[in-house]
Amino acid sequence: MDVQRLLIFREIARARSIGGAARSLGWTQPAVSQHLRHLERQAGTPLVLRRPRGVQLTEAGQALLRHADAIAARVQAATEELEALVQLRAGTVRLAAFPSAGATVVPAAMSLLAGRHPHLDVRLREAEPPQALDLLAAGDVDVALTFAHAGETPAGTEEMVRVPIGQDPLRLVLPRSHPCAEPADVPLHLGELAQEKWAGGCERCTAHLRQACEAAGFAPDIRHGTDDYVLTQALIARGLAVGLLPQLALDAARDPGVAVRPAAGVRPRVLYLLHHREADQIPAVRGALGALTDIAARACRAEHAAPPG
Amino acid sequence: MDVQRLLIFREIARARSIGGAARSLGWTQPAVSQHLRHLERQAGTPLVLRRPRGVQLTEAGQALLRHADAIAARVQAATEELEALVQLRAGTVRLAAFPSAGATVVPAAMSLLAGRHPHLDVRLREAEPPQALDLLAAGDVDVALTFAHAGETPAGTEEMVRVPIGQDPLRLVLPRSHPCAEPADVPLHLGELAQEKWAGGCERCTAHLRQACEAAGFAPDIRHGTDDYVLTQALIARGLAVGLLPQLALDAARDPGVAVRPAAGVRPRVLYLLHHREADQIPAVRGALGALTDIAARACRAEHAAPPG
DNA sequence: CCATCCCATAAGTATGACTTGGCGGTCAGC
DNA sequence: GCTGACCGCCAAGTCATACTTATGGGATGG
Incomplete structure (x- = not known):
């Protein structure tokens, strides 16, 4: 059953005429008529009676309309939920950070993020870099804050993106x-x-x-x-x-x-943010990455400002 | 939001891979890939993370999957309900008949119909032909059993189909x-x-x-x-x-x-069945018409058999 | 290191969706 | 009683788009 046609049928039922539905949809009448015909052929029974002043739903049409309404409501709910996730009015982002960052940079970033997006659910998990990597690979966290000492090859598979965000002398x-x-x-x-x-x-x-x-x-x-x-x-x-x-x-x-x-x-050791290559397209992750880099940059500026001051 | 793609996405989630979903759907991998791309573009956020061994749902993907499941369930329910209506395992047919037929032909036909389709809901309303016509025009009944005396022009708009089913001397x-x-x-x-x-x-x-x-x-x-x-x-x-x-x-x-x-x-007066032109395509109506004409034919045969007997 | 399994991209084709144009039927009003 | 308005169907044409084929790149595992 073609679900798209179900929503067209819903419009027909609302307008109580095929031409009316076509006007609502910005189409011509034959277009809607053809959709209805296909739907009826698939259903195996007429869904409407064509009458001089428009159409009248048959029993099957009324049944289908109930389902179409329910489906439309679900589609609407899905759209709204996605919209909320995109606009960061909802959503979750899970961070992993090593202990000393977890006690300093991360809380500051979380605070900044909470100010920007109060309804975002940010979760922190403390983990040393190797374990953080495992969590990331397993999909248990979205972003890992790790570090590498000078000379170390920074860990992480090719799958991941490594973003240096600052140094820690x-x-x-x-x-x-x-x-x-x-x-x-x-x-x-x-x-x-x-x-x-x-x-x-x-x-x-x-x-x-x-x-x-x-x-x-x-x-x-x-x-x-x-x-x-x-x-x-x-x-x-x-x-x-x-x-x-x-x-x-x-x-x-x-x-x-x-x-x-x-x-x-x-x-100094270098601090890295790690995430999946495509994860920075996820709004909540993008927000978290932004807050973390902002905090890191701020700390960096403070550091640079400190010696002169 | 394209609902059809939602069901494709559901298959991706089930198979945990794009190619796997393609195999399930009998398509090639790029076809499914393109649908997913469109869906993600419309959603404004990634729905899956592409990983070496397949894909992993993002938060938005999980949300969308819940809705897609609900929608698929509704589609299934709609299909089943229509199927039942087509196979006459469910459905309603509303008859109008004039009193003397309501007491003879119609009960016999209803009994026959109940034997053929026990779950069909048949409803009878007694009405003289003019009122029966109004009921039919208003959509309050599906079939009207009426009569016309010889010489009368049988009532009924052009919209309706008139089926003579017998004579009543x-x-x-x-x-x-x-x-x-x-x-x-x-x-x-x-x-x-x-x-x-x-x-x-x-x-x-x-x-x-x-x-x-x-x-x-x-x-x-x-x-x-x-x-x-x-x-x-x-x-x-x-x-x-x-x-x-x-x-x-x-x-x-x-x-x-x-x-x-x-x-x-x-x-003799002539008995007619009246219904909307397309109504005989409706399974329940078709069943009722069949039973009524069968009973009428049976009565007719009995009548013809009587004089010799 | 190569084979394999993922997926993405690009280009081509063909299905089918929508439009245009034309027709029949019913109803309301002159 | 006829005409115009409305509603729907049908046929043919055009164009969008949904698939396919072909190709390439990245990651994994023997």
């Missing part, structure tokens, strides 16, 4: 009482901490630390390993270690007992 | 004790009852009676007028009048106190 974190704790603005070479005990971060961060130290000519004595940046700072504050932490982790939570200095010669 | 009805009551099989001339008091039937029947008597050379003394053939016979049985009644009225109810003789020179 790494800082050397020491106990306040440490001889190298000052001056805070002057970069410190890793090598000066060659004899210290170290605290590493997540697996990839620890690997990166090892690699950076190697480049500086020593093998670090890594005693602790945790991706909890609060715990890491607590260890450092008590003089149990030193560490190399990303600025974002320090922004998220700063232990008053630690001192921070730029790490000379250590290139 | 008129009989002279007398009190049993009347000198002319015998012999029952021999036709009696109206003129022999010129001096009697008469009982007329309905308006048109009374007019016909007057006309028939005029043709026989006298003006009848019509004392009573009722379309109730039971009442008329009661009057006659008590010797209060004589009458000219159609055979059908006598078949419907025969007062034991009356005698009946063929009326010489009075041509």
Whole structure:
């Protein structure tokens, strides 16, 4: 059964005449007449009686009209629902972010997004980059915020789009009482901490630390390993270690007992947004990507503005 | 929104791939691909993500699928309902019949029809031919069983089809004790009852009676007028009048106190089925017409068989 | 690394959808 | 009783569009 014709039939029933329906539809009378004929042939029974002043529905026509009305209502509902999704008056976007971003950039972006589109349902899931990638591949999230240390080949299949949105410099974190704790603005070479005990971060961060130290000519004595940046700072504050932490982790939570200095010669890690190649055409995803890049750009400007200020 | 494409999209969702949907539909892959493209363009958002192993529905796609499922269900229901109407497993047919037929031919036809199509809803409304015509014109009944006396121009607009289905001879009805009551099989001339008091039937029947008597050379003394053939016979049985009644009225109810003789020179009235020109294409109507003509034919055969028997 | 399985694109064809033009029938009003 | 208005059907022509064929690119898996 041709559903399009059903809606034409509905117009015939409304106008109570074939010519009237044609006028409503902006067609000529024979066009509508032919549609009706096809419909009746398929139905196997007349749907209307042709009478001098127009048409009158038969029992079958009345039955069909009820269904046509229901179908038209559904089509209308579908149109409205899609419209809402396109205009971001509805919809969901699911984000995955690594912990330190989840505590800083992402909430800011979500807040911005909520202001722009109050009815958008934004959901955050914390995940380290490898797991975030899995979530993305499985379709469990729409956008993943990940990072890659300098020198690492950024993960992600060819299926995905990788959008760099900013850099996150790494800082050397020491106990306040440490001889190298000052001056805070002057970069410190890793090598000066060659004899210290170290605290590493997540697996990839620890690997990166090892690699950076190697480049500086020593093998670090890594005693602790945790991706909890609060715990890491607590260890450092008590003089149990030193560490190399990303600025974002320090922004998220700063232990008053630690001192921070730029790490000379250590290139910042790069933040990436990952999504399916076509996903940025989805309104909700596009909105989320926009908010995230806006927040990242804002942070970037602040960073650039900071040194002069 | 093109509804047909919605059902194609439904197939894509079911197959979880465009090519798979194409195979299900017996088409080539680009055909389905193009439909999806059009649908997405109209929707203003991607409905699926193209992934290496097939496609994955976006939020908008999932929403649309729900509506598409509902629409498909409605289409299915409509198809089934029409099918039932065509096969006479459902449906209604509304009849109008004049009283004496309503008590004889029509019940027989309805019984026959009920045997053939037990689920058909047949409704009878009693109406004299003029009113039956109005009902038919107003669309309140589908078939009208009417009659025309010989010489009358059968009523009905050009819009209608008139199907003669049989004749109903008129009989002279007398009190049993009347000198002319015998012999029952021999036709009696109206003129022999010129001096009697008469009982007329309905308006048109009374007019016909007057006309028939005029043709026989006298003006009848019509004392009573009722379309109730039971009442008329009661009057006659008590010797209060004589009458000219159609055979059908006598078949419907025969007062034991009356005698009946063929009326010489009075041509029978003709029974007609009336319906809209296209109405006989409607299965329920076609069924009813069939049953009515079958019964009429059967009655006709019985009549022809009677004289020899 | 090649074979396979997805899908997209481009161009060609053919079905069928809508228009034009013409006709018959019914009804209302002069 | 005839004429004009309305409503519908039919036939033929044109054009849109819905498919096909052919081709190519990206991802996956032996």
